[in-house]
Amino acid sequence: MRAFAMVAGVVAGLLAQPARDWRLDVAQLTRGPRHHFFGYIGHVRTVPWSADGRYILALRTFFQERMPGPGDAADVVIIDTANGDAVRRLDRSRGWNPQQGTMFYWNPAASRSQFFFNDRDEATGKVFTVLYDVVARRRVREYRFDDTPVANGGVAQRGGRFLALNYGRMARLRRVTGYPGAHDYTGDALHPADDGIHMVDVASGARQLLVSYRRLADLVRTVRPDVDRKALFINHTLWSRDDSHIYFYVRAEFDTPAERIDIPCTIRPDGTGLTMHEHIGGHPEWRDGTHLIGVKDNRQVVYDIASRRVADTLGAPEVFPQPGGDIALSPDGGWLVNGHSLRGINGYTALRLADGTWARTPDMSRGAYTSGELRIDGAPAWNRSGDAFLFPGLDPKDGTRQMFLTRIVSQRPAP
Numbered sequence: 442m443r444a445f446a447m448v449a450g451v452v453a454g455l456l457a458q459p460a461r462d463w464r465l466d467v468a469q470l471t472r473g474p475r476h477h478f479f480g481y482i483g484h485v486r487t488v489p490w491s492a493d494g495r496y497i498l499a500l501r502t503f504f505q506e507r508m509p510g511p512g513d514a515a516d517v518v519i520i521d522t523a524n525g526d527a528v529r530r531l532d533r534s535r536g537w538n539p540q541q542g543t544m545f546y547w548n549p550a551a552s553r554s555q556f557f558f559n560d561r562d563e564a565t566g567k568v569f570t571v572l573y574d575v576v577a578r579r580r581v582r583e584y585r586f587d588d589t590p591v592a593n594g595g596v597a598q599r600g601g602r603f604l605a606l607n608y609g610r611m612a613r614l615r616r617v618t619g620y621p622g623a624h625d626y627t628g629d630a631l632h633p634a635d636d637g638i639h640m641v642d643v644a645s646g647a648r649q650l651l652v653s654y655r656r657l658a659d660l661v662r663t664v665r666p667d668v669d670r671k672a673l674f675i676n677h678t679l680w681s682r683d684d685s686h687i688y689f690y691v692r693a694e695f696d697t698p699a700e701r702i703d704i705p706c707t708i709r710p711d712g713t714g715l716t717m718h719e720h721i722g723g724h725p726e727w728r729d730g731t732h733l734i735g736v737k738d739n740r741q742v743v744y745d746i747a748s749r750r751v752a753d754t755l756g757a758p759e760v761f762p763q764p765g766g767d768i769a770l771s772p773d774g775g776w777l778v779n780g781h782s783l784r785g786i787n788g789y790t791a792l793r794l795a796d797g798t799w800a801r802t803p804d805m806s807r808g809a810y811t812s813g814e815l816r817i818d819g820a821p822a823w824n825r826s827g828d829a830f831l832f833p834g835l836d837p838k839d840g841t842r843q844m845f846l847t848r849i850v851s852q853r854p855a856p
Contacts, residue, residue: 457757460798465791466848467802470526470831473841476502477518477528478833480542483769483822484726485679486598489545489831490824492552495523496575497831497844498545500537501530505842508814509537511566511622517543517558519575520844531578536561536568536592536608536620539815539842544593548572549600550643555581557603559592559620566624568592568608570641584641586648590624591639594678595687602710604678604687605639605648614674615695617814631672632658638678638689640710651712657691660715665702668693673702681727684710686746688718688725688733707746718749722765729774736765741779756792760799767819771827776849778830780819785811787819789832789847802847805834810842817842 471477477499479489489497501516502509509515517532536559537543548555554576560583561568567590572582584592584605591605610627612619627633637653654673661668671693678689686707693702705718705725721735721744728734731747734755741764743753755777763781770777777792786804793799810817823830829848836843 457760457792457797457799460793460800462852463793463798463800464850464852465789465800465802466850467805468846468848469836470497470520470844470846471499471528472843473836473839475516476505476842477844478539478542478842479545479822479831479844480537480540480820481544481822482724482767482818482820483830484724484767485595486682486772487546487822488772488825489822491547491554491556491575492825494825496521498547498556498558499528499844500534500542501528505539505810505815508539508616508621509535511535511561511563515543517573531575532558532571532573532580534558534560534571535563536623538617538620540617540818544595546593546596546603548643549596549598557593557596559608561592561608561620561623565590566609566622568620568623570603570605572643582646584646584648586639589626589635589639589648591636591648593641594638594675595680597680597684597710598682599684601643602684603641603643604651604680605641606675606678607636610636611674611676614672615676615692618676629672630654631670632668638675638687638708651687651710652708652715656715657706660706660717661691661702661704664704664717667700668702671700671702677724679725679727681731682729686710686714686731688727688746690723716746716749718746719744719751721751724765724767726768726770726777728770734768734770734777740764741768741777755794756797756799760792761790762788767821769821769823769830771823771830772825773827776823776827778821778823780821780832782807782811782816782819787817787832787834789819789821789830791830791847791849805832805845806837808835808840810835821847 497520594606609623609625725735
């Protein structure tokens, strides 16, 4: 805690200043006529790059003007950085959406060659998770649960387990986060006892229910008695960096602000310690131990789940145009990138935590995709060495959705 406080003190308040010895350079990585995107935000070490840095995961699609239906498969591809960024198709997936992609995660136990992605059975509509091996060029395992079809919602940062969600229920209750037309085994149940956050053991394939909607309703009822007439769903299941805690959102009627339930919670992976927390924005990021980075009072803040209070702030007020935007901490914890989405553009601010210096990319147009199910979120995602990050945007020439690469480049201070 002492080391954390010392570092936080350097970057808090008015000590943040524009960088003089480094800058951000942006280049387009993929091109049309097909669309390419990674999908999910690069928080909780969700890294598009393989461990050796050679391959970058992506989805490739033929359309971006509508949500995918059950028959709309996207290509699962890798970008080969050792061969001129050649795009190579490996497989196809029917479990994806524009906001979260297919929940790509490299397998921490074999992160040079194996990754997870979601899919759904074409005949039954039931979702499942795939473990794919790049060297073998095949699926080495599928995690299917016929009675409770769920799929990956977040791989433990140290590996061995992944959290799983019912993407059919999510599509029914908040379409943008689910797979439209996927099988939902919960039907019309408001708080099913057999659904919630599931946990899957990677080696054995065994599944267990970590926390049910019935248990969550009992918790939420203490602050929202109206939960008894609302159907709950879950978004953003985030493992802490040491895999000791899971942060997630319990939600209902999200698209109706006056009726909305939106309560962040944490739970330990053994099912104990279920706790409600203060809301710190829709896309927080784990920093270290029990600390999360989020937003409060239009400031980027550090929130401690142990004390359930804001412990510090990051950057001066002028650093982040939208502190509640998509954020991602580099794998080594040295850099924070914030993606702001304002006035039809996306832009990115990188903050070096060691000294509080920061730099910002040029604005990137989102075209017509500024809101709703098809919006282009900021969604920055770091590489493993913490000197570059990806983000989605529109090709200025043909309007296709593509991947852009921002590099942190050293430069001499101005005289």
